[in-house]
Amino acid sequence: xxxxxxxxxxxxxxxxxxxxxxxxxxxxxxxxxxxxxxxxxxxxxxxxxxxxxxxxxxxxxx
Numbered sequence: 001x002x003x004x005x006x007x008x009x010x011x012x013x014x015x016x017x018x019x020x021x022x023x024x025x026x027x028x029x030x031x032x033x034x035x036x037x038x039x040x041x042x043x044x045x046x047x048x049x050x051x052x053x054x055x056x057x058x059x060x061x062x
Contacts, residue, residue: 021058024051 027033033047034040 017058021033021055024055024058027051028055 028048028051032040032044033051034048
């Protein structure tokens with residue numbers, strides 16, 4: 001998923017980038033992003049990395 005694309009559309013639709021960052025932060029606060037063992041094993045680490053990078057990007061442009 002391309003969060004930079006979502007961020008652009010969030011601004012276009014009038015959604016605060018701060019709100020978007022909070023939503024992404026809530027995913028990071030979960031014990032697991034993916035509930036199935038297969039998805040967790042294969043994608044959890046990269047998903048967390050991508051969420052952190054996107055939050056950092058949003059903070060830089062805000």
